[in-house]
Amino acid sequence: MSTGSNVPGALPLLQARGLNKRYGRVTALDNADFDLYPGEILAVIGDNGAGKSSLIRALSGALVPDSGEIKLAGKTVAFRSPLDAQAAGIETVYQTLALSPSLSIADNMFLGRELRRAGPLGTICRMLDRKAMQRIAREKLTELGLMTVQSINQRVETLSGGQRQGVAVARAAAFGSRVVIMDEPTAALGVKESRRVLELILDVRRRGVSVVLISHNMPHVFEIADRIHIHRLGRRLTVIDPKAYTMSDAVAFMTGARAPIEVAAASA
Amino acid sequence: MTDIGSSRPAAQAFELVLDKGESRVAEFEVRARSPLQKLQHFLHANPTAVPAIVLLLSVAAFGFTVGSRFLSMFNLSLIIQQVTIIGVIGAAQTLIVITAGIDLSVGAIMVLCSVIMGKLAVTVGLPAPIALVVGVAAGAGCGVLNGTLVTRLKLPPFIVTLGTWSIFFALNLWYSASETIRSQEVAKIAPLLQALGTPVNVLGARFTYGSFFMVGLVALIWFVLNRTAFGRHLYAVGDDPDAARLSGIRTDRILFSVYVIAGVICALGAWALIGRIGSISPQAGQTANLDSITAVVVGGASLFGGRGSIIGTLIGALIVGVFRNGLALSDVDVLWQEFAVGWLIIIAVALDQWIRKVSA
Numbered sequence: 001m002s003t004g005s006n007v008p009g010a011l012p013l014l015q016a017r018g019l020n021k022r023y024g025r026v027t028a029l030d031n032a033d034f035d036l037y038p039g040e041i042l043a044v045i046g047d048n049g050a051g052k053s054s055l056i057r058a059l060s061g062a063l064v065p066d067s068g069e070i071k072l073a074g075k076t077v078a079f080r081s082p083l084d085a086q087a088a089g090i091e092t093v094y095q096t097l098a099l100s101p102s103l104s105i106a107d108n109m110f111l112g113r114e115l116r117r118a119g120p121l122g123t124i125c126r127m128l129d130r131k132a133m134q135r136i137a138r139e140k141l142t143e144l145g146l147m148t149v150q151s152i153n154q155r156v157e158t159l160s161g162g163q164r165q166g167v168a169v170a171r172a173a174a175f176g177s178r179v180v181i182m183d184e185p186t187a188a189l190g191v192k193e194s195r196r197v198l199e200l201i202l203d204v205r206r207r208g209v210s211v212v213l214i215s216h217n218m219p220h221v222f223e224i225a226d227r228i229h230i231h232r233l234g235r236r237l238t239v240i241d242p243k244a245y246t247m248s249d250a251v252a253f254m255t256g257a258r259a260p261i262e263v264a265a266a267s268a
Numbered sequence: 269m270t271d272i273g274s275s276r277p278a279a280q281a282f283e284l285v286l287d288k289g290e291s292r293v294a295e296f297e298v299r300a301r302s303p304l305q306k307l308q309h310f311l312h313a314n315p316t317a318v319p320a321i322v323l324l325l326s327v328a329a330f331g332f333t334v335g336s337r338f339l340s341m342f343n344l345s346l347i348i349q350q351v352t353i354i355g356v357i358g359a360a361q362t363l364i365v366i367t368a369g370i371d372l373s374v375g376a377i378m379v380l381c382s383v384i385m386g387k388l389a390v391t392v393g394l395p396a397p398i399a400l401v402v403g404v405a406a407g408a409g410c411g412v413l414n415g416t417l418v419t420r421l422k423l424p425p426f427i428v429t430l431g432t433w434s435i436f437f438a439l440n441l442w443y444s445a446s447e448t449i450r451s452q453e454v455a456k457i458a459p460l461l462q463a464l465g466t467p468v469n470v471l472g473a474r475f476t477y478g479s480f481f482m483v484g485l486v487a488l489i490w491f492v493l494n495r496t497a498f499g500r501h502l503y504a505v506g507d508d509p510d511a512a513r514l515s516g517i518r519t520d521r522i523l524f525s526v527y528v529i530a531g532v533i534c535a536l537g538a539w540a541l542i543g544r545i546g547s548i549s550p551q552a553g554q555t556a557n558l559d560s561i562t563a564v565v566v567g568g569a570s571l572f573g574g575r576g577s578i579i580g581t582l583i584g585a586l587i588v589g590v591f592r593n594g595l596a597l598s599d600v601d602v603l604w605q606e607f608a609v610g611w612l613i614i615i616a617v618a619l620d621q622w623i624r625k626v627s628a
Binding site for chain 1: 491495496497498500501503504507508510511512513514515516517518574575
């Protein structure tokens with residue numbers, strides 16, 4: 001099922017070392033490490049409050065860590081905003097989706113990176129190339145099998161929860177050239193819509209883009225992840241191979257009911 | 269406690285069963301809609317439809333009751349002249365309201381700028397174009413203060429502009445020494461300041477340059493809101509600031525610039541104000557604050573942000589103008605004009621709430 005891309009020794013595509021973040025007396029990240037290899041699906045699991053979201057926000061530029069280092073393809077990067085991460089090819093589907101309900105599907109897909117007309121209309125009048133944006137948005141949604149909406153100019157507030165999720169995923173998949181991070185993409189979805197999102201994730205990987213999947217849904221995680229990063233108390237506890245461990249093991253590690261025995265061997 | 273996962277297999281099996289069960293992705297119920305629901309959906313999809321219908325109905329109603337005195341070209345064009353100031357200030361207010369803010373200082377900025385233009389040109393004796401430019405710069409400066417307080421100190425726009433309204437108004441009284449510059453003096457020394465009051469007669473209708481200026485400004489803002497990234501970002505910031513930030517929009521920069529732009533538009537409104545009344549008075553335009561909010565709200569914008577259009581505001585200003593003019597021609601006391609406009613605002617907001625429920 002997995003493409004087995006988690007070759008030890010290969011250069012990690014996205015790497016974090018010793019990330020720290022404190023909010024007053026609350027420690028969200030406590031020397032957290034992270035490794036994502038090219039072309040893999042890495043699941044990040046952990047109990048509520050383990051710091052998964054803070055880790056993801058640090059990797060996507062939405063949070064600036066107090067200390068620690070993030071490397072993308074071997075080069076140290078310092079993301080000050082989501083814009084920096086996007087420019088580096090890292091796209092994120094947030095749990096809240098980060099869509100603007102009163103704007104259209106096409107507007108939302110290009111929010112923050114609109115295309116302008118060629119020539120003086122674009123450079124001087126700052127005029128948007130709406131036709132091109134609508135065409136590309138339609139292409140992307142069709143490509144991902146999500147073109148069930150009547151019109152690309154429909155406002156997002158008129159869409160169902162699953163369709164909104166689809167728009168958010170399509171936006172990330174369309175622009176994420178290196179990494180797509182998905183925070184609980186199936187949490188708000190029905191069984192069959194969840195299935196569709198899982199297929200999308202596999203699709204994204206097939207195109208050579210690495211995926212980070214944060215999820216509480218153990219069957220989904222074990223079904224599609226190449227490796228599972230277990231986060232506990234603000235740091236990486238261990239990384240396991242889903243084929244070598246059971247869901248019960250993962251839950252036991254995650255909740256602290258059992259300690260992982262061999263951390264190093266897990267990624268082999 | 270050693271193996272928490274032991275209770276999990278049941279849930280897995282349960283999920284697998286579900287997976288194999290339903291084969292359709294999602295079904296959308298096609299419910300028969302009542303005529304009222306159809307109307308609600310139509311109005312939701314076309315936000316400017318309500319003000320447009322209200323405008324047509326009110327023109328028809330006054331045309332029916334007052335007759336040709338109301339429907340004459342001269343009177344209808346007079347209404348456009350009468351709404352020039354609210355139209356311009358309402359345009360500034362629309363931009364702010366779209367970002368889920370409110371600017372209570374717009375009227376004070378306008379009066380302060382008109383006094384600065386008048387004093388510099390008439391009393392100090394600077395060339396009129398320079399006085400005009402300094403006045404516009406002063407409007408931008410007021411906007412910078414509002415924008416800084418909103419974005420840097422993160423204060424609610426309502427409180428910030430309530431404070432700066434008093435500040436700008438006090439500065440206005442101080443700089444003008446509470447004295448009015450008479451229209452004849454302005455006309456003699458700096459006629460440029462009254463240029464927007466120049467009348468143009470077309471087929472019995474009487475417009476001023478100010479009316480054309482207002483229409484041009486509305487067209488420009490329509491373009492910015494609908495055809496540029498900046499306009500789309502204004503809506504996104506008003507809709508959901510967190511989503512906008514995560515999408516890579518620099519929300520503080522957008523908010524700051526919208527207050528500066530509003531300040532500049534208010535200064536241009538000051539120029540139109542001088543053209544409209546001729547003299548330059550520190551007491552002029554007292555009602556512009558609330559009138560601009562009325563125009564925006566009656567025009568279908570939502571004070572919660574993310575919804576609203578500049579065309580709607582123009583129509584909203586015209587509705588208020590038609591009500592005032594029509595009731596005046598019907599010999600209705602001014603107090604009942606205020607009474608009617610008050611109900612207009614409440615009905616407009618109630619209608620907006622009803623239309624919003626459609627998405628639920």
